[in-house]
Amino acid sequence: MNETNNLPVLEKLTYKDFAPDQDVKWCPGCGDYSILKQVQGIFPELGKKKEEFVFISGIGCSSRFPYYMDTYGMHSIHGRATAIAAGLKASRPDLDIWIVTGDGDAMSIGGNHLIHTLRKNFNLNILMFNNEIYGLTKGQYSPTSHVGLVTKSTPFGSIDEPFNPAELALGAKSTFFARSLDRDPKHMKEILLKAHEHKGTSFVEIYQNCPVFNDGTFFIYSEKGTKKEESLYLEEGKPLIFGENNCKGIKFDGFKPVVVDLTDGKNSINDLWVHDKKDRIKATILASFANGSNGTHLPRPFGIFYSIDKPTYEETMMHQIEEVTKKKGKPNLDEILSGDKTWVIA
Amino acid sequence: MKTEDGVIEKESVVVRFSGDSGDGMQLTGSQFTDTTAFLGKDISTFPEFPAEIRAPAGTIAGVSGFQVHFGSKEIFTAGDEYDVLVAMNAAALKSDIGNLKKGGIIITNTAGFDSKNLRLAEYPDGVNPLEDESLSEYEVYKVNITSLTKEALKETGLSNKELERSKNMFVLGMLYWIFDQSPDYTINFINEKFSKSPELAQANILAIKSGINFGETTEIFNTRFKINASPQPPGTYRSITGNNAIAIALISASEISGLPLFLGSYPITPASDILHELSKYKHSGVRTFQAEDEIAAICSAIGASYGGSLSVTTTSGPGMSLKTEALGLATILELPLVVINIQRGGPSTGLPTKTEQSDLLQAMYGRHGECPLPILAAHSPSDCFDTVYEACKLTVEHMTPVIVLSDGYIANGSEPWKFPTSNDLPKINSVFTDMPNAEDGTFLPYKRDENFVRPRVKPGTKGLEHRIGGLEKANETGDISYEPHNHELMVNLRQAKVDKIADFIPEAKFDTGSEDSELLVLGWGSTYGTIKTAVLELISEGYNVSHIHLRHMNPFPKNLGMLLMKFKNILIPEINNGQLIKIIRDKYLVPAIGLNKIQGLPFTTAEIKNKILEILNKK
Numbered sequence: 001m002n003e004t005n006n007l008p009v010l011e012k013l014t015y016k017d018f019a020p021d022q023d024v025k026w027c028p029g030c031g032d033y034s035i036l037k038q039v040q041g042i043f044p045e046l047g048k049k050k051e052e053f054v055f056i057s058g059i060g061c062s063s064r065f066p067y068y069m070d071t072y073g074m075h076s077i078h079g080r081a082t083a084i085a086a087g088l089k090a091s092r093p094d095l096d097i098w099i100v101t102g103d104g105d106a107m108s109i110g111g112n113h114l115i116h117t118l119r120k121n122f123n124l125n126i127l128m129f130n131n132e133i134y135g136l137t138k139g140q141y142s143p144t145s146h147v148g149l150v151t152k153s154t155p156f157g158s159i160d161e162p163f164n165p166a167e168l169a170l171g172a173k174s175t176f177f178a179r180s181l182d183r184d185p186k187h188m189k190e191i192l193l194k195a196h197e198h199k200g201t202s203f204v205e206i207y208q209n210c211p212v213f214n215d216g217t218f219f220i221y222s223e224k225g226t227k228k229e230e231s232l233y234l235e236e237g238k239p240l241i242f243g244e245n246n247c248k249g250i251k252f253d254g255f256k257p258v259v260v261d262l263t264d265g266k267n268s269i270n271d272l273w274v275h276d277k278k279d280r281i282k283a284t285i286l287a288s289f290a291n292g293s294n295g296t297h298l299p300r301p302f303g304i305f306y307s308i309d310k311p312t313y314e315e316t317m318m319h320q321i322e323e324v325t326k327k328k329g330k331p332n333l334d335e336i337l338s339g340d341k342t343w344v345i346a
Numbered sequence: 347m348k349t350e351d352g353v354i355e356k357e358s359v360v361v362r363f364s365g366d367s368g369d370g371m372q373l374t375g376s377q378f379t380d381t382t383a384f385l386g387k388d389i390s391t392f393p394e395f396p397a398e399i400r401a402p403a404g405t406i407a408g409v410s411g412f413q414v415h416f417g418s419k420e421i422f423t424a425g426d427e428y429d430v431l432v433a434m435n436a437a438a439l440k441s442d443i444g445n446l447k448k449g450g451i452i453i454t455n456t457a458g459f460d461s462k463n464l465r466l467a468e469y470p471d472g473v474n475p476l477e478d479e480s481l482s483e484y485e486v487y488k489v490n491i492t493s494l495t496k497e498a499l500k501e502t503g504l505s506n507k508e509l510e511r512s513k514n515m516f517v518l519g520m521l522y523w524i525f526d527q528s529p530d531y532t533i534n535f536i537n538e539k540f541s542k543s544p545e546l547a548q549a550n551i552l553a554i555k556s557g558i559n560f561g562e563t564t565e566i567f568n569t570r571f572k573i574n575a576s577p578q579p580p581g582t583y584r585s586i587t588g589n590n591a592i593a594i595a596l597i598s599a600s601e602i603s604g605l606p607l608f609l610g611s612y613p614i615t616p617a618s619d620i621l622h623e624l625s626k627y628k629h630s631g632v633r634t635f636q637a638e639d640e641i642a643a644i645c646s647a648i649g650a651s652y653g654g655s656l657s658v659t660t661t662s663g664p665g666m667s668l669k670t671e672a673l674g675l676a677t678i679l680e681l682p683l684v685v686i687n688i689q690r691g692g693p694s695t696g697l698p699t700k701t702e703q704s705d706l707l708q709a710m711y712g713r714h715g716e717c718p719l720p721i722l723a724a725h726s727p728s729d730c731f732d733t734v735y736e737a738c739k740l741t742v743e744h745m746t747p748v749i750v751l752s753d754g755y756i757a758n759g760s761e762p763w764k765f766p767t768s769n770d771l772p773k774i775n776s777v778f779t780d781m782p783n784a785e786d787g788t789f790l791p792y793k794r795d796e797n798f799v800r801p802r803v804k805p806g807t808k809g810l811e812h813r814i815g816g817l818e819k820a821n822e823t824g825d826i827s828y829e830p831h832n833h834e835l836m837v838n839l840r841q842a843k844v845d846k847i848a849d850f851i852p853e854a855k856f857d858t859g860s861e862d863s864e865l866l867v868l869g870w871g872s873t874y875g876t877i878k879t880a881v882l883e884l885i886s887e888g889y890n891v892s893h894i895h896l897r898h899m900n901p902f903p904k905n906l907g908m909l910l911m912k913f914k915n916i917l918i919p920e921i922n923n924g925q926l927i928k929i930i931r932d933k934y935l936v937p938a939i940g941l942n943k944i945q946g947l948p949f950t951t952a953e954i955k956n957k958i959l960e961i962l963n964k965k
């Protein structure tokens with residue numbers, strides 16, 4: 001069904017319609033503010049009625065998000081937002097459901113629900129604010145914190161190997177993975193729109209600065225001076241280029257991605273890797289850029305790594321219900337109550 | 347009483363089918379049960395499974411039993427001791443002979459008593475109970491069921507393995523002969539079951555008939571029994587297990603309330619059959635969701651409830667523990683949710699296939715924070731229907747999660763059920779709000795009605811957008827509030843809402859006896875049949891005793907305290923270490939006495955009678 005075209009003309013909504021009269025209580029300077037602004041900004045453009053949106057969150061700084069969106073919403077318990085959203089979507093495919101979570105909420109306590117939701121492919125949007133720290137509990141290392149990070153619970157440095165969210169998502173058969181960051185609102189907006197457009201579970205990792213407990217972790221990807229060298233913006237069908245004046249590119253040496261200089265005359269733009277978001281192998285290699293373990297220093301990719309069409313869980317569920325009903329007919333309650341073997345006592 | 351053709355008329359008989367897990371005793375038992383019920387006798391059954399799926403063949407750990415008690419009188423339990431034991435191998439005999447009545451009948455498959463089977467059953471070298479004097483107190487029939495079945499079916503062209511598997515049908519045939527029952531019901535069942543492989547159907551039917559013919563022509567059995575139909579109330583009956591009754595109750599409540607049914611569940615013994623059964627009803631629009639774990643199971647159900655479904659999650663003890671955090675969320679959100687716990691022996695993995703009533707205190711108190719919930723307990727397989735239906739009604743009408751306790755004994759046990767028609771079912775009043783409820787035209791999601799019930803809103807309802815969550819909420823508005831007095835108020839309001847349910851449940855009444863009796867037996871859950879039988883027997887022996895059985899564990903019926911005050915002697919038998927008794931003593935300060943059994947087994951009637959007599963005789 002085309003969900004937008006058949007509806008009567010929608011009331012014109014603005015971002016103000018999605019901003020409730022609640023005080024926003026994140027710390028001053030928190031990256032969450034920028035994300036909230038972008039989300040409120042795109043909602044009027046999504047072609048839905050206000051009452052059709054639902055935000056579900058777990059626990060953590062990011063999970064306060066539903067209180068700041070004037071839609072239906074539930075601030076639930078730690079790690080379980082995906083599981084709650086799964087039940088809601090399975091029972092109410094008509095709703096437009098957004099999950100807001102953090103790196104601790106989604107990848108630690110809620111890791112199991114996250115991977116299973118991804119593989120089942122409900123039509124949901126998951127926004128994971130990754131600040132590589134536990135903020136609400138005041139500064140412990142998280143499952144995405146890098147080795148060596150000194151925090152309250154790791155005074156001598158973290159010894160845990162962190163999760164790479166992109167690899168985890170692809171390993172869990174996610175049908176959509178993208179990365180953006182709080183300090184690039186334009187890019188974030190574009191990614192949010194694409195995530196919403198994707199039919200299936202869209203998993204968006206948003207690098208988010210926590211000025212209080214992990215300030216500046218992602219600044220090299222957003223601040224002048226380092227941004228051009230350290231970040232790589234993916235564009236569908238375009239070669240992977242980055243650097244000052246787009247002077248660098250990524251090409252394959254066998255299966256190994258290598259950085260080449262486009263100004264030394266040895267490589268041209270035609271030699272470069274061309275982004276194809278439907279290519280799972282390429283997406284997997286892009287995901288591994290963040291690991292920094294293959295000997296070459298690679299820029300951090302932003303954009304849509306992977307996006308494929310696959311039937312959603314709720315579609316398949318509804319389809320099965322329809323098929324079985326067509327075949328067997330809807331039983332009436334009295335038939336169910338009596339079963340097929342009865343006897344009479346006079 | 348023996349009639350002229352050697353047939354003894356009996357009021358009731360207990361038969362125990364016992365064999366290796368692979369011997370098909372559950373199927374044999376349930377076919378015998380269904381046939382018996384179909385012929386108008388009252389029944390109660392007790393299937394007992396080994397904990398391992400494929401315990402080593404021939405060992406005691408691999409014994410699977412099915413006990414059926416049937417009669418021309420009302421039957422409330424599966425029976426303390428059996429009249430007839432069918433033992434398919436040495437391990438079955440060894441494991442189950444303890445509860446055979448003195449002088450009872452043993453029918454053995456001699457093929458299951460070869461040296462290998464004897465060794466696996468851990469009989470000492472050279473000892474074969476069929477060949478020594480150890481069974482002299484019983485009437486023993488030694489039949490080589492395996493070879494007789496193979497011989498009878500040799501023309502069918504079935505493989506040796508398939509022939510071997512048909513021996514349980516031969517047993518069934520013999521039993522039909524001994525109890526003078528027609529095999530027609532089972533023959534129909536086989537024809538349906540094997541409709542796609544008529545040769546298997548024919549072979550199984552032949553095996554049954556050969557069993558009957560064997561009984562008739564060899565005249566080996568000295569004793570045959572006749573049990574008349576029982577004078578049950580007139581009506582149409584079916585046979586039902588507790589878990590099936592739960593599935594049907596949920597579908598019924600969904601239909602009557604008009605709410606779509608959503609089950610979020612994770613496989614766990616002995617609750618999985620509810621998931622299996624409901625999954626068959628796709629064509630009724632039932633949505634079953636097998637979640638990744640117990641937590642996701644309840645959380646998905648909370649999500650579906652938020653969306654407007656009749657939501658359910660089913661589990662057993664260990665799963666219940668995992669769900670408790672989310673149950674706290676559902677409680678503070680004040681959303682409808684039915685949580686069904688089919689209790690089993692615990693703690694931890696405990697006795698997964700055995701029964702216990704040891705999760706009552708968990709249901710009552712096992713959550714963080716002040717978190718009261720209504721609790722209902724089912725007392726028999728068919729009572730699972732009424733209990734779960736009522737739980738659905740309460741959850742929807744009072745906007746609170748409701749816990750239902752059943753247990754392994756009634757989940758798998760079956761009995762005849764005079765099922766209701768859809769017109770007999772009480773209405774379920776499901777209301778969704780689509781209008782603001784405050785004077786200023788705003789919507790207050792936690793503004794309550796006179797029963798402390800908050801309004802239910804479906805996401806998608808225009809103009810009522812609001813947020814709910816696990817943080818404490820300000821009264822009426824539902825906004826986050828950490829204000830000290832507000833928290834106390836909200837805790838008290840949630841408690842008052844649950845307490846108020848006492849106005850919507852029936853008063854406690856005597857199942858047997860009256861308030862003038864010398865001793866009251868107060869029971870809950872699956873001990874019902876045993877307590878009832880014990881009390882009835884004692885009354886017929888001249889004792890003045892009575893029985894009240896509780897379904898509503900929280901809140902209790904309003905008159906319960908008043909009734910209890912009238913008794914000097916209150917006995918509370920439980921399959922646990924004393925749980926209801928703690929709540930009763932705490933709430934009513936009455937000196938109740940406990941009778942506790944924690945063996946993974948139901949009480950026997952004798953155990954309860956003895957305890958009652960002990961108390962009465964002490965005076």
Ligand code: SF4
Pocket residue numbers: 025026027029030031032061131135136209210211212213
């Ligand atoms: S602790 Fe960090 S993440 Fe949390 S609100 Fe403050 S700045 Fe933001």
